[in-house]
Amino acid sequence: METKKMSISDNSNQMAKDKLALCQQKIRQAKQVTVLTGAGISAESGIPTFRDKQTGLWENFRAEELASQQGFLANPKLVWQWYQMRRQLIQDKQPNAGHDALFQLEQYCQSQGKAFTLISQNVDELHEKSGSNPIKIHGNIMKNQCNSCLTPYTQDASSNELISCPKCDGLVRPSVVWFGENLPEEAWNQAYEAASQADVFMSIGTSSQVYPAAGLIDMAKSRKKHAVFVIEINPNPTEQTSVDVQFPNQAGKLLPMLINQLTN
Numbered sequence: 001m002e003t004k005k006m007s008i009s010d011n012s013n014q015m016a017k018d019k020l021a022l023c024q025q026k027i028r029q030a031k032q033v034t035v036l037t038g039a040g041i042s043a044e045s046g047i048p049t050f051r052d053k054q055t056g057l058w059e060n061f062r063a064e065e066l067a068s069q070q071g072f073l074a075n076p077k078l079v080w081q082w083y084q085m086r087r088q089l090i091q092d093k094q095p096n097a098g099h100d101a102l103f104q105l106e107q108y109c110q111s112q113g114k115a116f117t118l119i120s121q122n123v124d125e126l127h128e129k130s131g132s133n134p135i136k137i138h139g140n141i142m143k144n145q146c147n148s149c150l151t152p153y154t155q156d157a158s159s160n161e162l163i164s165c166p167k168c169d170g171l172v173r174p175s176v177v178w179f180g181e182n183l184p185e186e187a188w189n190q191a192y193e194a195a196s197q198a199d200v201f202m203s204i205g206t207s208s209q210v211y212p213a214a215g216l217i218d219m220a221k222s223r224k225k226h227a228v229f230v231i232e233i234n235p236n237p238t239e240q241t242s243v244d245v246q247f248p249n250q251a252g253k254l255l256p257m258l259i260n261q262l263t264n
């Protein structure tokens with residue numbers, strides 16, 4: 001019985017090795033590598049994902065309600081305090097091995113003359129702390145702006161009390177994209193372009209449920225010129241049908257394995 005069990009686990013190890021080798025080969029052959037990350041890549045740094053249930057004061061609200069113009073106007077203090085709590089939670093967090101491996105991949109691509117673009121749905125700054133310069137399509141939770149005249153608010157905003165815009169007396173809010181709001185045009189155009197030029201598209205730590213970000217994979221796949229190779233890294237495989245290789249692993253564990261062999 002023992003040998004049967006060994007062969008099954010050997011089998012799955014061999015399969016995993018083959019998947020890694022195939023992905024490394026596709027990256028070596030690629031001219032453009034495009035990566036899309038979601039909340040899952042920050043999970044191992046201790047930042048809860050959007051799928052995680054809200055807790056405390058906000059446990060009876062869904063993130064989609066709080067992260068919206070409607071939610072803010074209905075209860076500005078509750079939403080402002082939700083962001084203050086999230087900023088406090090995020091500010092001392094450090095990048096994990098997944099973020100660092102993506103920066104190494106970027107350096108590898110540059111050394112090989114390949115184009116590399118990192119697109120992130122995340123509003124934390126962990127990619128930046130590990131040296132990357134992501135296209136932030138959902139904004140940055142550490143920045144603020146006026147909800148009425150959109151003027152950036154660069155003064156201290158650590159208070160739990162609501163802050164009024166010095167220019168128009170409107171309410172100050174975080175510079176993130178709320179549900180129902182358009183994505184920043186320049187960032188979205190760059191993300192769209194990088195997806196449409198991709199030879200390898202990596203979708204990492206995203207449930208692929210928030211649009212238009214979740215549509216980038218299908219848009220990349222629908223490109224006429226030639227097939228794009230799609231890699232997904234997520235312990236909970238998504239319903240994305242265009243994925244060529246799915247790793248049911250944590251990004252912080254899998255990415256170093258994928259990148260280390262590539263660069264050594």
Ligand code: BV8
Pocket residue numbers: 037038039040041043044049050051052064067121122123138176177178179180181182183204205206207208209210211212233234235236249250251252
């Ligand atoms: C738009 C900033 C045009 C805020 C975010 C009705 C009215 C209006 C719009 C809509 C509507 N119905 C649908 C829409 C479109 C809507 C949408 O997609 N809704 C969803 C809920 C269906 N989209 C929008 O509104 C977008 N704008 O469409 O504009 C428009 C304009 C007007 C009217 C109509 C259309 C704006 C979307 C942006 C919202 N803002 N963030 C804030 O942070 O407070 S999105 C927010 O969700 C975060 O950025 C986060 O990234 C994202 C959630 O997605 P994920 O990143 O995937 O995170 P999630 O928690 O879901 O999943 C984590 C995954 O990680 C899991 O799968 C897990 O298994 C995995 N994981 C866990 N651990 C690990 C891991 N993976 C790897 N390693 C690990 N260790």
Ligand code: ZN
Pocket residue numbers: 146147148149150151165166167168169170
């Ligand atoms: Zn204002």
